Amino acid sequence: MIRINKPGAPKILRKRGAAETVNHCADFDASKHQYEGGTKTFDFNSGIYGAKSVKNALIKAQHKKCCFCESKVTHVAYGDVEHFRPKGGFRQLPDDELGRPGYYWLAYDWENLYFSCQLCNQRHKKNLFPLSNPTRRARSHHEDLSREQPEFIDPGKVDPGQFISFRKEYPYAIDNNTFGKTTISELGLDRKDLEEKRRDHLELLKAVDALAALDRPESDEARQLLQRHLSDKAEYSAMARAEFPNIGVET
Helix, strand or coil: CCCCCCCCCCCCHHHHHHHHHHHHHHHHHHHHCCCCCCCCCCCCCCCHHHHHHHHHHHHHCCCCCCCCCEHHHHCCCCCCCEEECCCCECCCCCCCEEECCCCHHHHHHHHHEEEEEHHHHHHHCCCCEEECHHHHHHCCCCHHHHHHCEECCCCCCCCCHEEEEEECCCCEEECCCHHHHHHHHCCCCCCCCHHHHHHHHHHHHHHHHHHCCCCCCHHHHHHHHHCCCCCCCCCCCCHHHCCCCCCCCCC
């Protein structure tokens, strides 16, 4: 994972998304007499949060990479617009029953949206959203999100490199911190197929590094190529930066 810097929110979120959010909040308030905690389900409009303008803006900001595993996605799959805080319902632990309502008021919130590969989103994260203290979970738009302490690293809010690093192709939590451990294990960042892909990538980079160290005409080109593979645009750049810490990074 690397830090993700987004541009301003697309117009469809600022206009139609904002209007839908008002409607969801009104539905919640109107149903308090029916359900403890308000409306449990909502009809979300995927044509807004999943609009082409939204998805394309995320893809561009993330350099066509999954926000979690850093795999390039668009040449082999469509990818998902992922809600960091799940909109429809949540689980503290993978085997928990689905808690409702979810973070309905963030369904069209630009800060809550990322581009993700299907494996990270659909097989691993799904509705999982663990908090360090579950009693502080915001259960409606009336409650304060700042009281929460998510155990998943939010790449739009913090630098994941403060919490996760790599030993070769293997991710680990720096100083065994909870946020790194939970993010790695529950999002499948240590899944075998992904580690194999990173291993193959790293072997190529090591070959390029060896060529760059030689006094040969092509060595300058090799050094430039290696530097590009440490940039934000490159696949698995967090791993590459950990392996080659003395090479400057182009963002």
